[in-house]
Amino acid sequence: MEPIVEMKNVYKRFGGIHAVDDMSLDMYPGEVVGLLGHNGAGKSTFIKMLSGAYSMDAGEIFVDRKPAQISNPIDAKDLGIETIYQTLALADNLDTAANIFFGREILTPWRALDEAAMEHAAIQVMRRLNPAFSKFHDPVRNLSGGQRQSVAIARALQFNARIIIMDEPTAALGPQETQMVADLIRALKREGIALVMISHDLHDVFDLSDRISVMKNGRHVWTGSTEETDKDEVLQMIILGKRPDGSYAPGILADENA
Amino acid sequence: MEHSGKADRKSFGARYQALANTLQLDTRLIAMLGAVICIWLFFDVFSGGLFLSPRNLWNLSVQTSVTALLATGMVLIIVSRNIDLSVGSLLAFLGILGGFAQTELLPLEGTHTWWLSILLMVIVGCLAGALQGWLIAAFTIPAFVVTLGGLMFWRGAGWLFTQGRTVTPLDTTYSDYGSGFIGETYSWIVGVVGFVCLVAISFWKRRRRMSLDFEVKPIAVEVAILAISAVLIAAFVWTMNSYDLPRSEIGRGIPAPVLITIIVVCVMIYIANMTRFGRYIYGFGGNPEAAELSGINTRHVVILSFMLIGGLTAIGAVISTARLNAAPLSIGQLLELQVIAAAVIGGTSLSGGIGTILGALIGAVLMQSLQNGMVLLGVQSAPQQMIMAGVLIFAVWFDVIYQKRRR
Numbered sequence: 179m180e181p182i183v184e185m186k187n188v189y190k191r192f193g194g195i196h197a198v199d200d201m202s203l204d205m206y207p208g209e210v211v212g213l214l215g216h217n218g219a220g221k222s223t224f225i226k227m228l229s230g231a232y233s234m235d236a237g238e239i240f241v242d243r244k245p246a247q248i249s250n251p252i253d254a255k256d257l258g259i260e261t262i263y264q265t266l267a268l269a270d271n272l273d274t275a276a277n278i279f280f281g282r283e284i285l286t287p288w289r290a291l292d293e294a295a296m297e298h299a300a301i302q303v304m305r306r307l308n309p310a311f312s313k314f315h316d317p318v319r320n321l322s323g324g325q326r327q328s329v330a331i332a333r334a335l336q337f338n339a340r341i342i343i344m345d346e347p348t349a350a351l352g353p354q355e356t357q358m359v360a361d362l363i364r365a366l367k368r369e370g371i372a373l374v375m376i377s378h379d380l381h382d383v384f385d386l387s388d389r390i391s392v393m394k395n396g397r398h399v400w401t402g403s404t405e406e407t408d409k410d411e412v413l414q415m416i417i418l419g420k421r422p423d424g425s426y427a428p429g430i431l432a433d434e435n436a
Numbered sequence: 437m438e439h440s441g442k443a444d445r446k447s448f449g450a451r452y453q454a455l456a457n458t459l460q461l462d463t464r465l466i467a468m469l470g471a472v473i474c475i476w477l478f479f480d481v482f483s484g485g486l487f488l489s490p491r492n493l494w495n496l497s498v499q500t501s502v503t504a505l506l507a508t509g510m511v512l513i514i515v516s517r518n519i520d521l522s523v524g525s526l527l528a529f530l531g532i533l534g535g536f537a538q539t540e541l542l543p544l545e546g547t548h549t550w551w552l553s554i555l556l557m558v559i560v561g562c563l564a565g566a567l568q569g570w571l572i573a574a575f576t577i578p579a580f581v582v583t584l585g586g587l588m589f590w591r592g593a594g595w596l597f598t599q600g601r602t603v604t605p606l607d608t609t610y611s612d613y614g615s616g617f618i619g620e621t622y623s624w625i626v627g628v629v630g631f632v633c634l635v636a637i638s639f640w641k642r643r644r645r646m647s648l649d650f651e652v653k654p655i656a657v658e659v660a661i662l663a664i665s666a667v668l669i670a671a672f673v674w675t676m677n678s679y680d681l682p683r684s685e686i687g688r689g690i691p692a693p694v695l696i697t698i699i700v701v702c703v704m705i706y707i708a709n710m711t712r713f714g715r716y717i718y719g720f721g722g723n724p725e726a727a728e729l730s731g732i733n734t735r736h737v738v739i740l741s742f743m744l745i746g747g748l749t750a751i752g753a754v755i756s757t758a759r760l761n762a763a764p765l766s767i768g769q770l771l772e773l774q775v776i777a778a779a780v781i782g783g784t785s786l787s788g789g790i791g792t793i794l795g796a797l798i799g800a801v802l803m804q805s806l807q808n809g810m811v812l813l814g815v816q817s818a819p820q821q822m823i824m825a826g827v828l829i830f831a832v833w834f835d836v837i838y839q840k841r842r843r
Contacts, residue, residue, distance in 0.1 A: 231729055251731035267729045269722035271789035272715075280719050281730030283712055290710040294641075298648045 180243065182207050182372045183228070183259075183341055188237030190223055190396075197223040199396040199429070205341060205372040210363060212387035212404070213376045214416055220396035221376045222264075225343050228374075229261035230254035255282070257341075260334035264346040264376075266326055270319035274311075275300035277318055278333045303332045307362065324355030331362060341372045348382055360386060380409050394419040399427040464783055464838060468798045472805060479809030486812050490678035494691065496801075496808050497676070498759070501693040502752045504800035506771070507778040508704040509745035511796045512714075514779055515721040516741055517788035518572065518579035522586025523749050524771035526564055528764075529590040530557045530753035535603030535763030538610065550609040557750040564590070565746020569739035587772065594765055604762035614758025616692040620677045623689035627673040630698075631666055638662060693755040700751065705793045707744075717741060721788035777824075778803050781831040785839075803827070 181204040190198040198220045205211055215221045226232045228239065230251040239246045241257050248254050254261070268277050275296040284292045284299070297314060304311050308328040313321060318329055327347070334342050347363075348356040363386050366373060377383050383390065384404060391401040392415040399415045400422065407422060414420045419427045479487040486492055506523055513520045537553040538544075564586075571582045605611075618626070638658060645652050652658075676694075677687035690698075708714040716737045720727040727734050752771075757763040782799025784791030806827060810820045 229729075230731070251729055255731065261729070263729060265725070267723065267726040269719040269726050269789070271722035272719055276715065276719070280715075280726065281732050283715060285712070290706075291712065291715060294644045294648055294650065297650070 179206050181205060181240075182242060184238075184240040184243075185224075185228060186238045186240070188224060188227060188239075189235045190220075190227060190232060191235055196396050198227070201393060201396070201398045203374075203391055203398075203401070205374060207340070207372050208367055208370045209389065210367055210373045210375060210387040212383035212390045213374055213393065214380075214383060214390060214412060215393035215399075216416060219393040219416075221393055222345060223396075224393065225261070225345065225374060225376060228254065228259060228341075229343055230259075231261075252281075255337065258337075258339055259341045259343070260337065260339035261343040262327075262330045262334055262345065262347060264349060266330040268318050268326060268329060271317050273317055274304065274314050274321075274329050274332075277329055278303065278336050280333070282337065299336060300332070303336045304328065306335065307332055308358075322355075323350050323352070324358060327351060327355065327359060331359075339371060341374070342366060343374045343376075345376045346378065347375060348377070348379060356382070380412060384409065392416055394427060395429070397427055397429055462792075465792070465794060465798065467838075468782070468795065468802070472798060472802050475802065475805050475809065479805070479812060483809065483812040487809055490675050492808070492812070493675050494679040494688065496804060497694045498691045499808060500800050500804040501691075501697040502755050503771070503774050503778050503804065504797050505697045505700050505755070506745070506748055506752050506775040507782065507796040507800045508701055508793045509741075509748040510775045510779045511782070511784050511791045511793055512704075512708060512717050512741050513579075513745055514776070514784045514786060515788060515791045516717045516738065517721050517724065518738065518741070519583060519776070519786075520568075520579065520586075520742065520745055521583040521772050522568065522590060523745065523752075523775055524768040524773075525587045525590035525594075526561065526746065526749045527753045527756065527768035527771060528766070529564075529594040530561050530750050531757040531763040531767055532594040532597050532603060532765065533557060533560060534610075534753060534757060535606055536597045538607045539603055545607060550607045550613075553607070553610065554613075554750075554754055557753055558747055561746040561748075561750030561753070562743045563746070565749070566739055566743040568746075569742025572742070573735040573738040591765065598765075600765055602762050602764040604760075604764075606757065606761050606763065610754070611758045611761045613692050613696070614755050614760070617676075617688040617690060618692065618695060619689045620687045621689075623673045623677055623687075626690060626695065626698075627669045631662075631669050634665055635662060693759065696751060696755065700748065701793060701797055708793050713737065713740060718789060721790075723789075774803065775800075777828050781828060783835060785835070790839075799831075 183203075183205040185201070185203045188198055188201050189196070201220065201224050203211065203213075203224075213221050213225065223232060227234045227237075228248065230248045230253050233249055239248060241259075246253075246257055248257070248259075251261075269280060272280070275293070278300050279296045284295045286292045301314065304314075308325065311325060311328065313325070318326055321329065327350075344363075347359050351359065360382070363373060363375070375383065375387060387404050389401065390404050390407065390412060392399040392412065394416065397419075399419050402422075411422045415422075421427065476488060510520060510523070534553045534557045537556050538549055542549040542552055568579075568582050568586050571577050572579045638661075642652050642658065653661075673690070676690045679688050680686060681688060708717070716727060716732050716734075719730075720732070720734055720737055724734065727737075753768075756767055760767070778800035779791065779796045780786065780799070781802055782791070782795035782797070784796060784799075803824065806824060807820060810823065815823070
């Protein structure tokens with residue numbers, strides 16, 4: 179199968195800090211990749227370059243084998259790359275439809291907002307995610323954690339995403355809502371969407387992802403199938419940068435001794 | 437006993453809220469209208485019927501117009517987490533610029549002098565606003581600082597034109613925009629046109645929602661709301677027409693500044709609720725990071741919002757100088773604080789994201805009513821200011837409680 183996204187040798191610096199240092203990752207349709215690492219390992223920064231929130235200092239991104247220029251979130255969305263941020267990035271004072279269409283509003287022929295059309299579409303997409311949801315006229319600050327998560331996911335689904343990036347999708351949720359998100363991820367996978375999941379929760383990652391990629395200090399440590407590793411090995415990679423074959427990722431050992 | 441009383445009150449509140457929800461009404465706006473009505477009745481009783489006389493209401497509406505006009509722009513500025521302290525100074529600068537253009541640049545009393553000077557004021561107002569917005573958006577200098585600079589800068593810049601001399605008299609046609617009125621017939625036409633637009637909009641909205649199988653308000657409620665608006669519009673026009681010209685039976689009709697304000701309010705309601713720009717203002721105010729991550733050009737939004745209030749300031753300058761038939765350097769002093777207070781009393785939250793144009797309009801009416809009423813009752817200006825301060829703080833306190841209980 180052909181990869182839908184290839185990120186090759188990506189670098190990002192903030193001042194003197196190498197936030198991402200030669201990281202690469204491929205994604206395939208219908209596959210979940212779990213991206214793991216400590217706080218500050220560079221996971222979020224790396225993924226924000228795919229979603230257009232940050233620009234790369236060096237490196238290349240290919241979408242469908244074609245070089246892609248992603249310099250802002252609109253570019254990413256035009257390529258079918260949608261991001262569900264850890265903070266959900268919802269405007270709390272706006273209602274569900276306004277949030278789903280935020281930045282991509284439906285307009286009437288005379289360029290006014292078409293509220294009715296947006297609400298109609300919002301009801302359709304929310305029904306897929308959360309059939310019991312009915313608070314369409316409330317500002318999203320009045321919604322529960324799970325409902326807010328649904329709105330953030332609906333924003334990605336509404337525009338026929340092909341690649342969905344989820345940053346800590348279950349961090350703020352209770353057990354039931356976590357289960358809901360897990361079911362949703364499996365459903366998206368069946369639809370042939372490529373997913374990247376950043377998570378601290380090893381249990382979730384092992385449960386849901388097909389492949390695992392580990393980062394430490396902005397560098398790539400190891401990428402492989404979930405089946406060929408276990409939680410202990412992954413923990414060693416996250417904490418020590420020690421790969422399953424006993425070797426260390428380049429640059430890791432020197433950092434530890436220094 | 438006390439406990440049960442409290443429970444009763446709460447259930448009444450809940451029932452009221454539920455009723456308002458089914459009717460899709462804004463409870464806060466209704467509460468504010470109630471407050472305005474109470475204030476009006478209070479002053480009317482204690483002034484012996486002077487307050488609600490056509491003459492006083494006519495004057496009240498003219499006095500409110502500049503504050504209300506600017507408050508509609510200030511709402512959008514505050515909703516997007518900024519502030520504009522420069523409106524009073526900028527208004528003085530633009531007024532003097534307009535007076536200077538009429539007396540020094542353009543032919544005195546020329547046919548085109550009035551509209552050319554207004555155009556110049558609006559263009560310069562927009563540019564001045566855009567400049568402040570650009571400093572705020574491009575260099576992330578806090579709006580408070582940039583517009584505090586504007587507060588000091590623009591009045592000084594106005595001095596340069598005339599070395600502090602008051603420009604007077606102004607063009608006669610131009611003066612009509614401050615002290616003119618449109619007469620009885622045109623006032624009724626304005627009222628009817630306004631009502632027809634309201635009917636058309638609600639009819640169109642209803643049909644659109646029904647075509648998508650949405651819940652709509654019961655037809656009786658819709659008709660009732662339209663009937664109430666018809667009565668209010670008719671009462672307004674009738675009041676304006678009842679203030680007669682001296683020694684005659686001919687009514688003055690809607691004052692020009694009020695007509696301008698009504699048009700601006702309608703346009704601003706449209707901008708705030710029906711355009712992308714308005715949506716981005718509210719979204720940005722609710723969560724700036726979300727706006728950024730949604731790919732919205734937040735710089736443009738901020739610059740445009742300041743440009744808008746700059747343009748409105750120019751219109752305010754036209755009205756205030758035309759009303760005086762003079763452009764003194766001292767005009768518009770402390771106006772910025774009045775405008776901000778009107779917006780805040782009208783329910784605009786200084787932490788951003790919340791506020792409506794109609795609320796600001798009612799806030800401006802409420803403030804001006806208090807001031808006007810206290811003058812009628814012979815309250816001196818020092819206690820007047822103290823009372824206004826109390827009202828401002830009370831309004832915000834009420835809002836804090838209201839927002840908490842809604843959650």
